[in-house]
Amino acid sequence: MVQRQINWSLIDRVRAKNPIVLNLANLVTIDxxxxxxxxxxxxxxxxxxxxxxDEMVMLANALSINLGTINEHQATQIRTVLRAATPLKPLVLDPVAVSAVPSRLKFAHSLLNDFHFDVIRGNASEIAALVEADNTSHGIDxxxxxxxxxxxxxxxxxYHSIVVLTGETDIITDGQVVYENPFSAEMLTMNVGSGDMLSSIIAAFLGITTNxxxxxxxxxxxxxxxxVLANRYSVGLGSWQVQFFDQLSIMDTKALLEFFDESEEDYLD
Amino acid sequence: MVQRQINWSLIDRVRAKNPIVLNLANLVTIDxxxxxxxxxxxxxxxxxxxxxxDEMVMLANALSINLGTINEHQATQIRTVLRAATPLKPLVLDPVAVSAVPSRLKFAHSLLNDFHFDVIRGNASEIAALVEADNTSHGIDxxxxxxxxxxxxxxxxxYHSIVVLTGETDIITDGQVVYENPFSAEMLTMNVGSGDMLSSIIAAFLGITTNxxxxxxxxxxxxxxxxVLANRYSVGLGSWQVQFFDQLSIMDTKALLEFFDESEEDYLD
Amino acid sequence: MVQRQINWSLIDRVRAKNPIVLNLANLVTIDxxxxxxxxxxxxxxxxxxxxxxDEMVMLANALSINLGTINEHQATQIRTVLRAATPLKPLVLDPVAVSAVPSRLKFAHSLLNDFHFDVIRGNASEIAALVEADNTSHGIDxxxxxxxxxxxxxxxxxYHSIVVLTGETDIITDGQVVYENPFSAEMLTMNVGSGDMLSSIIAAFLGITTNxxxxxxxxxxxxxxxxVLANRYSVGLGSWQVQFFDQLSIMDTKALLEFFDESEEDYLD
Known part of the structure; x- marks a missing residue:
């Protein structure tokens, strides 16, 4: 089973090492x-x-750059931070809504032209917008x-990056190999900020490994x-969020592997 | 019973049509x-x-303009957005704290002078401040x-608008007819942002109907x-918020009509 | 028991008097x-x-100044607000991350030089940074x-202030007398914003008493x-937050004194 070949113990190592993640954040989901x-x-x-x-970059083990509420002021800040961080610190780009807002797409392209991001995390529309010269998928979802x-x-x-394209099936690829994550919870879509959280959690992991x-x-x-675990006892968005944060905060490598075993029949053949 | 004459099925239609709401938001409650x-x-x-x-307005089916953390920069943005949106898109104005902060009242008046809002949503002090030449009710509540x-x-x-004045009894009026909503939960007052949420949810409904x-x-x-439903099993603010978001996310037209039937003896004669 | 000599009834008096707290806030935790x-x-x-x-200060019974997402614009605003508030309104300073970011330390020092704060609330690193000429504790925690x-x-x-140094044991001192609070919940550390909330809750209490x-x-x-009470039935961060806000919203003086009695054997000798 492919899951066993991945170093799942990274979950425990993040908790042990407590890396610092600098977030140039989306104000909607910053909390x-x-x-x-x-x-x-x-x-x-x-x-x-x-x-x-400079001071913030020096403190950080990894950075997550989110375009969700970009404005002129933050655009300047992002470039200043990226200059200070390159090439020493791992970088994640979250190109929020570049599929829907042409000026954001232009800004994302300029960043990708000038800086190297280790990871780009977006939904299918956003990733498509980054690569399509003539993007026709105008939508925020x-x-x-x-x-x-x-x-x-x-x-x-x-962009010589690993791309994490999230959706019903999450696709992770370096351009050669593809990993498909079959686990999916509809509430991750209704909950505003699920993607933003993932981008910054990826940065947390980049803060403790070069893999x-x-x-x-x-x-x-x-x-x-x-x-998925948060779905089990949830009534709607509110109780799902509670259990989602519960799971994020208690999940260790052992619990994740048990989740794989329990879910095997449902998801994996 | 007056409720039956209203098109309650709008609740299901919002879920089916998934309109896009552009929020010029209060940073306190943006999430x-x-x-x-x-x-x-x-x-x-x-x-x-x-x-x-321009890009954001083009995407949106309706707009909600909130003055909760207005500053000079956002005031400029609001005017730019309103020029782009008028007269094509439905507009909701939430005049947060105009009763307490004279400069906000002045700004709100200038907006109401220059643009037409389909809906104005505020508490009694805020609505009073908008109409009283000599407002003496200085308070944030x-x-x-x-x-x-x-x-x-x-x-x-x-202002040729429909006014939604929220409080112990919510008052909705176009200046001729008045609808009074008898349902009221005290926790909506303790929970910061209840009014902001309602203003943007009204915009969501304006995104799918001209009614x-x-x-x-x-x-x-x-x-x-x-x-009200969130009150039933809540201990305090935390558990009320969870159930409130649960109810918002699961309520359909059928459930609302059942709620009416159950509540009839309590609220309606 | 020392607790009984403190005026715990302030809890009930805040609810009765409903003071207004002006927060120059950390955008991460503003909600x-x-x-x-x-x-x-x-x-x-x-x-x-x-x-x-001026308008905001006039409304407020007390102020909480938080440096958590300080920028040039907010630094100007803070000084304007402090000039309007001094010496009439009680002031709390929360020097977020001054231990980690030298430019914030410099700004905090300039504020402490120009204005008097009734209370300074920070963690051990932050308080240490404020007093050490040659601070070597570079960390955000x-x-x-x-x-x-x-x-x-x-x-x-x-700084002629009361200092509230929060950590495993909270230390409160005016420089002569020391009060040590033995109650401590690990989740207060994982939950982002616990310190920010405390600083503004202190301001709420300063809004109703000169003590x-x-x-x-x-x-x-x-x-x-x-x-601590939120720990009792919580699974992780999500359910802890729910119960924490439940407790904050329902706790009265009587409940706190009962909590003391129940906890006595655990914490007090």
């Missing part, structure tokens, strides 16, 4: 992202001041983007497993 | 508002960048404003019913 | 802080606009700072008691 990073055992730091860039694996591979090869591939897979499976 | 809009089946988008105004129905009617007539009157009533009753 | 202030019976107001300073009581006393004497000493102790014990 959830901080709690999510803290729940997996890392320490979130946030900054909105370009003059703090993933919608029905065909050939998702191919799009993720193209994106990964173009970017395993970091992406373990973080993605952890979040989706927490989402 | 809750996003989750609330998502919970009723719409898609929230937020923006803090004036340069994105509704306090004891007398003649609430009359104030709401005056406001509605002056502004029904949209206001259905959204208001939905939020208050969720608040 | 939690608003709910926490509301849960203890006060009214939170937030502002990000310097031009509103409290870590293992030795001589915490001595550091708190030095800070209190230097700053009692206000600090009662607010600190209230928050830690809510944290």
């Amino acid at each position: 959830k992202v901080a709690d999510a990073v803290s729940a997996v055992g890392a320490s979130p730091i946030m900054s909105v001041e370009p003059a703090e860039a 993933a919608g029905k983007v065909p050939n998702q694996v191919q799009i993720a591979e193209t994106c990964a090869r173009r 970017t591939w395993d970091a992406c897979i373990v973080a993605t499976v952890l979040v989706s497993a927490a989402g | 809750k508002v996003a989750d609330a809009v998502s919970a009723v089946g719409a898609s929230p988008i937020m923006s803090v960048e004036p340069a994105e105004a 509704a306090g004891k404003v007398p003649n609430q129905v009359q104030i709401a009617e005056t406001c509605a007539r002056r 502004t009157w029904d949209a206001c009533i259905v959204a208001t009753v939905l939020v208050s019913a969720a608040g | 939690k802080v608003a709910d926490a202030v509301s849960a203890v019976g006060a009214s939170p107001i937030m502002s990000v606009e310097p031009a509103e300073a 409290a870590g293992k700072v030795p001589n915490q009581v001595q550091i708190a006393e030095t800070c209190a004497r230097r 700053t000493w009692d206000a600090c102790i009662v607010a600190t014990v209230l928050v830690s008691a809510a944290g």
Whole structure:
């Protein structure tokens, strides 16, 4: 079973090592992202001041750059921070809504042109927008983007990044190999910020390992497993969120492997 | 029974149509508002960048403009967005704290002078401040404003808007007809952001119907019913919030009508 | 038992008097802080606009100044607000991350030089940074700072403030007398914003009494008691948060004294 070949013990190692994640955050979800990073055992730091860039980058073990509420001021800050962080610190890009807002797509392209991101995390529309010269999928949600694996591979090869394309099936690829995560909870879509949280949790894992591939897979499976487990006793969005944060904060490697065993019949053949 | 004449099926239609609501948001409650809009089946988008105004407005089916953390930068953005949105998109204004902060009142008046809002949603103090030349009710909470129905009617007539005045009894009026919503949960007051959420949920309903009157009533009753139902098993603010978001996310037209039937003896004669 | 000499009835008086707390807030935790202030019976107001300073200060019974997401714009606003508030309104300073970010330390020092704060609330690293000419504890968390009581006393004497140094044991001192709060919940550390909430809850209590000493102790014990009680039935971060806000919103003086009696054997000799 492929899961066993991944270094799932990274979950325990994040809790043991407590890496610091600098988030240039989406103001809509900044609180959830901080709690999510803290729940997996890392320490979130946030900054909105370009003059703090050097100090903040020096503290951080990894960075997550989110375009969710980008404005001119934050665009400047992001570039200042990325200059300070390159090439020393692992970087995750979350290109929120580049599929829907052309000016964001332009900004994302300029960042991808000037800096190297270890990981790009987005939904199918967002990843498609990054690679399609003539993008026709104008929507804020993933919608029905065909050939998702191919799009993720193209994106990964173009930007020399690992791409984490999240959706009903999460696709993780370096442009050569593809890992498909079968675990999926519908509530991850209704809950605003699920993607933002994953991007910053990936950064938490990058803060303790140079194995970017395993970091992406373990973080993605952890979040989706927490989402699936949260479904079990939830009534709606409120109780799902409670259990999701419970699971994020208590899940260890052993619990994740047990979840695999229990879920095997449902998801894996 | 008056409830049966309103098109309560709008609740199901929002979930089916998934309208996009652009929120110029209150930073204090931006996360809750996003989750609330998502919970009723719409898609929230937020923006803090004036340069994105045209693109964001084009995406949106309706807009909610909230003055809760207004500053000079956001005031500029709001005007830019309103110019792009007028007269094509339905607009909701939430004049947070105009009763307490004279500069906000002045800004709200300038907006109401220059643009037409389909709906104005505020508490009694805020609505009173909008219509009283010589406002003497300085407070951030509704306090004891007398003649609430009359104030709401005056406001509605002056600005050619439907006014949703929320409080112990919610008053909805176009200046001619008045609908009074009897459902009320005290926790909606302790929970910061209940009004902000309602304003954006009204916008969600405006995104799928041109019947502004029904949209206001259905959204208001939905939020208050969720608040009342959340009371049933809650211990305090935390568990109330969980159940409130549960109810927002699962309530359909059928459940709301059942809630009416169960509540009839308590509230209606 | 020392607890009985403190005026624990302040808890009930905050609910009865409903003071207004102006928060110059940390954007990461602004929503939690608003709910926490509301849960203890006060009214939170937030502002990000310097031009509103006079109006906001006039409304407020006390202020909480948080450096958690300070930028140039907010630094200007903070100084404008402090000029308007001095010497009429009680002030709490929360020097978030001054131990880790030298530019924040410099800004905090400039504030402490120009204004008098009734209360300074921080963790051991932050309080140490404020008093050590040559601070070597670079970390965002409290870590293992030795001589915490001595550091708190030095800070209190230097700035003529009551210092609330929170950690495994909370230390409250005016530089002469020391009160140690033995109640402590590990989840208060994982939950992002616990310190921010406490700082603003202290401000809520300062809004109804000139007894700053009692206000600090009662607010600190209230928050830690809510944290301990939330542990009882919680699974992880999510359910702990729910119960923490439940407890904050329902705890009265009587319940706190019962909590003391029940906890006596565990904590007090």
